[in-house]
Amino acid sequence: MTKIRAPLTFSLAVTTAVGLIGWDHAAKITRRSKRAVRYWSESDKASMPTLDQAMALDRAFIEAGGGFAPILESYARQLDVALSNTLACRAALADDIAQASLETADAISSSIHVMQHGASPTEIHHAIKETEEASGAVNRLLSRLKSFLPGNGVAQGPTGGN
Numbered sequence: 001m002t003k004i005r006a007p008l009t010f011s012l013a014v015t016t017a018v019g020l021i022g023w024d025h026a027a028k029i030t031r032r033s034k035r036a037v038r039y040w041s042e043s044d045k046a047s048m049p050t051l052d053q054a055m056a057l058d059r060a061f062i063e064a065g066g067g068f069a070p071i072l073e074s075y076a077r078q079l080d081v082a083l084s085n086t087l088a089c090r091a092a093l094a095d096d097i098a099q100a101s102l103e104t105a106d107a108i109s110s111s112i113h114v115m116q117h118g119a120s121p122t123e124i125h126h127a128i129k130e131t132e133e134a135s136g137a138v139n140r141l142l143s144r145l146k147s148f149l150p151g152n153g154v155a156q157g158p159t160g161g162n
Helices: 010-021 023-030 034-040 051-063 070-115 120-148
Strands: none
Touching: 010 023, 010 034, 010 051, 010 070, 023 034, 023 051, 051 070, 070 120
16 A cells, blocks of 8 residues: 655655665665664654664665755755745845835935925925834834744744744
8 A cells, every 4th residue: 555645754755765775775774674764754653764864865865866865855845844934024024124214214304304494384294204104114113023022923933033
């Protein structure tokens, strides 16, 4: 019976490697029994190869003509998935910082014009509008920064941020 293995899993990566190099060779290079290697290929088992064993399997797979390192690729994809929220939050923070900087600069520029002798009511209203926009941008930035604090239900890392 063929077992279904979830994509991105180490069990699928081990299965891929062993599919090319064989169970006997996999057991030999990892210094484990074939049964132990089979457990690594089964997603319903908790056992996994050590880093040294995983490197040996990846190396043997490549040396046998495989075009990539299946376990390394699995790890990299799992890490990408795990970091996707972190990267998205940091990108959103960068956008909020840029927007707050732009709006604040516009507010300061407009306000400096108001200091000029003979500033018109239109210029004053424009400065007020720009300052209100800057205030909104700074408030959004403040909210985003607060989301990086631990314990708010969003932040997950020890250094804050998603």
